[in-house]
Amino acid sequence: MSGRIDARLAELGIELPKAAAPVAAYVPAVRTGNQLFISGQIPLWNGELRHVGKLGAGYSLEEGREAARTCALNLIAQAKAALDGDLDRITRVVKLVGFVNSTGDFNDQPKVINGASELMQEVFGDAGRHARSAVSASSLPLGVAVEVEAIFEVA
Incomplete structure (x- = not known):
């Protein structure tokens, strides 16, 4: 579609x-109702694991932003599958929650998760502006740098 x-x-x-x-x-x-909850997505690309690393320990801010963007692409792909291929049914990106695999002294989690937030705004325009949390995690599944989950409003 x-x-x-x-x-x-x-x-x-x-x-x-x-x-x-x-x-x-x-x-x-x-x-549930007009909300679509997408489970946390890691930076997989068609089955290939990407962006393994820890921010603040040799993994750069730009690499972290790219990891977050990849997670956001996976969120959209999951939404498309859940909505029978019709992304036009998304009326708003309500909230993103981003987890950053980072050292205790790394404090740029919001800048990392901007990689996901900015993509949502590029794709969905004003409907892509959302509430958000960006938090540190001492580790993430498979050692990935970032994981992001989403809530969408749908028609």
Whole structure:
């Protein structure tokens, strides 16, 4: 299915990865009412693990931002799968929660998660502006640098 958001992705030269299957005891998405909750996404690209590292211990801020952007692309891919391919059903990005694998003295978590936030605004425009949390984690699954989860409002 191709719509306004798919056209915007094409205009931006953005390709979505395949929606990853869950690797533990959870489902990738749950819809309740007009809200779609997407489970935390790590920087996988079509099954290939990317962005393994710890911010503040040799992994750069720019690499962290790119990891967050990859997570956001996975969030959109999961939303597309949950909405039967119709991203135009997303009326708003409500909230992102970003986890940054970082050392105790690293304090630029918000700058890292901007990689995800800025992508949502690029793709969804004003509807991509959202509430957000950006927190540090001493480790993340598979040693990835970032994990991001989302809540979308849908029609």
